[in-house]
Amino acid sequence: MNKSKFFLGMAVVFTAVGFTACDKSGTEGTEDGYGYDFKAVINTYVDDVVLNTYTDMKDKATILYEAVEVYKANPSVGLTNVCAAWRTMRIPWEQSEGFLFGPAALLSLDPSLDSWPLDKTQLQSIIDSNIEISLDAIASSNVHGFHTIEYLIFKDGEPRTTALTDRELKYLIAATEYLRNDTYLLWANWVGASNITDTKVLAAFKENETDVKYNFSEQFKKAGAAGSIFLSESDAIDQIIDGCIDIASEVGAQKIGGPNATAKQGNLEQAVLDVESWYSWNSTDDYANNIISIRNSYFGGRGKTAATASANSISAFVKSKNAGLNIEVGTAIETAYEAIKAMTYPFRNNLTGAKVDAAIDACGDLELTLAKIKTLKD
Amino acid sequence: MRIKHYSKYIQLSVVVLCIMAIGACSDNADEIILKPNGKVADPAELSAGNSTVFMSSVFAYDTPAPWVTGSLMDRFLAGDKLYDDPRIANQDDPLQGGLGPLYVGFSCGSCHKNAGRSYPTLFSEGGSGTGFSGQLAFICKQNGTFFREYGRVLHDQAIFGTKPEGRLSATYTEKTYEFPDGEKYSLVKPTYKITEWYSDSIAPEDLIIDVRIPLRHVGMGQIMALDPDELKQLAALSNYPEYGISGKMNIITERNKSFIGTGGNKAQHADLTVELGFSSDLGVTSDRFPLEVGYGQSQQIGFSHYGIQISTRDMENVDFYLSSLGVPARRNVNNAVVKKGEENFYKAKCQLCHIPTLHTKQDPIALLNGTRLPWLSGQTIHPYGDFLLHDMGPGLDSHYRSGLAAGYEWRTTPLWGIGLQETVSGHTRFLHDGRARNYVEAIMWHDGEGAVSRELFKRMSKEDRDAVVTFLRSL
Numbered sequence: 001m002n003k004s005k006f007f008l009g010m011a012v013v014f015t016a017v018g019f020t021a022c023d024k025s026g027t028e029g030t031e032d033g034y035g036y037d038f039k040a041v042i043n044t045y046v047d048d049v050v051l052n053t054y055t056d057m058k059d060k061a062t063i064l065y066e067a068v069e070v071y072k073a074n075p076s077v078g079l080t081n082v083c084a085a086w087r088t089m090r091i092p093w094e095q096s097e098g099f100l101f102g103p104a105a106l107l108s109l110d111p112s113l114d115s116w117p118l119d120k121t122q123l124q125s126i127i128d129s130n131i132e133i134s135l136d137a138i139a140s141s142n143v144h145g146f147h148t149i150e151y152l153i154f155k156d157g158e159p160r161t162t163a164l165t166d167r168e169l170k171y172l173i174a175a176t177e178y179l180r181n182d183t184y185l186l187w188a189n190w191v192g193a194s195n196i197t198d199t200k201v202l203a204a205f206k207e208n209e210t211d212v213k214y215n216f217s218e219q220f221k222k223a224g225a226a227g228s229i230f231l232s233e234s235d236a237i238d239q240i241i242d243g244c245i246d247i248a249s250e251v252g253a254q255k256i257g258g259p260n261a262t263a264k265q266g267n268l269e270q271a272v273l274d275v276e277s278w279y280s281w282n283s284t285d286d287y288a289n290n291i292i293s294i295r296n297s298y299f300g301g302r303g304k305t306a307a308t309a310s311a312n313s314i315s316a317f318v319k320s321k322n323a324g325l326n327i328e329v330g331t332a333i334e335t336a337y338e339a340i341k342a343m344t345y346p347f348r349n350n351l352t353g354a355k356v357d358a359a360i361d362a363c364g365d366l367e368l369t370l371a372k373i374k375t376l377k378d
Numbered sequence: 379m380r381i382k383h384y385s386k387y388i389q390l391s392v393v394v395l396c397i398m399a400i401g402a403c404s405d406n407a408d409e410i411i412l413k414p415n416g417k418v419a420d421p422a423e424l425s426a427g428n429s430t431v432f433m434s435s436v437f438a439y440d441t442p443a444p445w446v447t448g449s450l451m452d453r454f455l456a457g458d459k460l461y462d463d464p465r466i467a468n469q470d471d472p473l474q475g476g477l478g479p480l481y482v483g484f485s486c487g488s489c490h491k492n493a494g495r496s497y498p499t500l501f502s503e504g505g506s507g508t509g510f511s512g513q514l515a516f517i518c519k520q521n522g523t524f525f526r527e528y529g530r531v532l533h534d535q536a537i538f539g540t541k542p543e544g545r546l547s548a549t550y551t552e553k554t555y556e557f558p559d560g561e562k563y564s565l566v567k568p569t570y571k572i573t574e575w576y577s578d579s580i581a582p583e584d585l586i587i588d589v590r591i592p593l594r595h596v597g598m599g600q601i602m603a604l605d606p607d608e609l610k611q612l613a614a615l616s617n618y619p620e621y622g623i624s625g626k627m628n629i630i631t632e633r634n635k636s637f638i639g640t641g642g643n644k645a646q647h648a649d650l651t652v653e654l655g656f657s658s659d660l661g662v663t664s665d666r667f668p669l670e671v672g673y674g675q676s677q678q679i680g681f682s683h684y685g686i687q688i689s690t691r692d693m694e695n696v697d698f699y700l701s702s703l704g705v706p707a708r709r710n711v712n713n714a715v716v717k718k719g720e721e722n723f724y725k726a727k728c729q730l731c732h733i734p735t736l737h738t739k740q741d742p743i744a745l746l747n748g749t750r751l752p753w754l755s756g757q758t759i760h761p762y763g764d765f766l767l768h769d770m771g772p773g774l775d776s777h778y779r780s781g782l783a784a785g786y787e788w789r790t791t792p793l794w795g796i797g798l799q800e801t802v803s804g805h806t807r808f809l810h811d812g813r814a815r816n817y818v819e820a821i822m823w824h825d826g827e828g829a830v831s832r833e834l835f836k837r838m839s840k841e842d843r844d845a846v847v848t849f850l851r852s853l
Binding site: 108 | 414437471472473535801805
């Protein structure tokens with residue numbers, strides 16, 4: 001651990017001697033904001049980052065579902081296309097983890113989509129039983145999501161070559177449909193029930209009698225107005241920043257740092273089990289896409305960078321207030337991304353070492369740097 | 379999957395300046411607290427003294443207090459992970475195994491996402507639903523004793539191979555009322571039913587069902603650190619015959635010791651129930667509760683004893699995590715409508731039970747494995763609750779007793795953080811079973827000792843009622 005960073009991050013306690021009184025009349029008001037018109041920034045964030053990402057994920061969920069249907073019709077084609085579709089869908093999901101608020105949290109879709117660790121005991125028990133494998137059956141077991149599918153279709157980072165048993169195939173079909181439905185629900189609760197035109201989504205919702213509870217885009221776009229949970233536009237911006245800080249922390253301290261710490265304690269077997277996405281060896285890509293989630297959020301669009309940042313982005317706002325900090329944030333994002341990509345592949349077989357430490361430190365740096373944006377409040 | 383946030387690198391919530399002088403006038407007399415932007419915090423903002431965090435996002439309940447640094451942060455993160463990570467049925471996994479065979483949630487965080495109140499299927503599916511549900515149903519016989527085959531809590535979830543104990547369902551009847559100024563409001567009253575009993579069916583007339591939705595995990599450490607002498611004084615003072623108010627303490631006796639209950643809807647807990655939660659809610663055994671929660675049930679043969687599935691040391695990390703969560707600062711305390719609403723809160727005498735200011739004791743509290751937390755001591759806090767039991771009238775009588783609390787008696791809910799519930803948890807369901815769908819309905823459900831305040835609120839103008847809600851949203 002980089003001690004200097006650590007102490008920078010601590011709450012600072014000063015001791016002062018000689019104060020005799022405080023003038024309460026001098027206390028500041030509390031509507032602390034950034035003093036910036038964020039309307040366009042928020043709209044761009046919702047449309048070009050969040051909805052763009054979730055729409056992509058929704059489409060990729062359909063593709064994965066259809067790939068499984070093809071496999072079901074003719075298992076001899078093998079699982080290569082299914083595995084490729086799984087990896088492709090994983091990209092927008094990991095790139096959405098900078099905004100795991102809203103429907104992902106409120107409807108508990110994050111654990112439903114991406115629960116880890118995988119409950120292999122229950123999964124195997126169900127497969128070995130003779131119960132009917134259905135959406136309801138896997139719902140009641142809570143064994144579903146990306147990693148259930150991953151376990152069924154991958155072996156040591158490659159598409160599984162042995163044929164699935166009939167019951168494994170039934171589970172794969174049900175789990176893929178469940179994942180697809182969760183993804184549709186996630187997307188739909190950002191766009192709102194009245195804005196759904198995708199016929200495949202509408203058909204799935206009709207079949208499953210699914211209700212759409214939120215229009216979370218409106219919550220953001222109406223920030224500061226009646227009906228929004230965000231009392232001000234600055235509160236909405238804080239939510240975006242907190243989402244980025246949150247995933248930077250999770251990648252550094254948990255996704256990489258957790259197995260790293262366990263491995264350093266000498267428990268290598270348990271450490272490997274802690275590595276998310278280790279059946280597919282997709283872990284490093286997952287983490288890098290998490291950092292891209294932060295990059296997209298900060299620069300105002302999918303694929304945006306410091307060089308191509310939207311004029312309506314948090315980056316543009318930070319630049320207007322403190323150009324040096326904007327460069328610092330951009331550098332911290334790129335450093336974290338590069339440090340993760342530099343880790344030796346696959347992560348599950350290389351849990352310790354200087355490159356891993358560098359990635360953990362870079363994520364910690366990114367957290368600290370993102371937090372500095374809040375010092376720009378009036 | 380999101381597991382936690384705020385690594386050991388970050389701590390941005392506040393800066394604390396200790397002022398060593400006589401006459402300093404912040405609420406916590408020797409401290410001035412700076413916000414992230416360097417401004418001095420208004421004392422009214424400081425919900426929990428040195429544990430206040432300036433956060434209004436979805437993570438407002440789930441952020442460490444500013445004093446959590448260094449090795450304390452390591453423990454916070456370890457506890458946070460255990461709180462959030464799903465348990466799995468694998469009995470051999472030393473870190474995450476042990477779920478079930480009967481359970482209610484698959485992690486603490488499954489019901490308390492971001493330390494808040496996950497939206498239960500009680501509302502989305504009318505009861506237990508098809509998967510994880512997220513509400514608790516306490517059950518007992520009409521005479522208050524428990525059913526041998528079921529125990530205290532209905533476990534509506536089970537790992538594969540075991541049947542859930544039963545399934546809860548709810549139906550609601552709605553009645554519309556009117557404020558004197560003509561504005562309408564309605565209240566929905568639930569009727570609960572349990573079906574699909576795994577064993578003996580219990581006739582509805584023999585059964586008491588008391589449903590609870592998850593509590594906000596706000597200020598848990600401070601609640602454990604409350605000054606017992608102050609609570610005793612409050613109980614003695616809580617006698618306002620002119621308003622029909624007379625609060626009392628719930629006294630908990632565990633392992634031959636008596637404690638003042640402060641936790642839970644009926645102040646029925648004197649600790650943060652980490653051990654109980656792992657056992658009863660998740661089905662994870664410990665030294666304190668070494669037997670599976672369904673031990674003795676005929677269907678549990680083969681699952682009845684797998685040894686200890688979580689250590690006391692690990693559970694203490696969860697205890698630490700809960701105790702060291704920051705309490706969100708109040709917002710917009712100088713806003714004119716908020717101030718008007720605060721005045722109206724006092725005019726309606728809400729503050730007689732929702733007491734704004736209390737203090738924590740000087741002795742550091744001890745966690746369940748003996749760790750002491752001096753940071754919670756000697757703080758001036760603003761929980762907006764007295765932690766006493768009050769008769770809330772027949773409409774809220776669940777008939778379920780908890781210690782000294784009768785079915786109609788409920789602990790005054792501490793209101794700190796309530797204004798952020800919609801942000802954190804996405805809904806404004808209030809009261810023990812979430813029957814109140816918004817702030818106004820929660821107020822209008824007050825009866826018994828709360829009836830006078832309800833009537834005073836009811837007679838206010840719409841503008842004044844709205845101001846009260848605006849004030850509550852600032853907490």
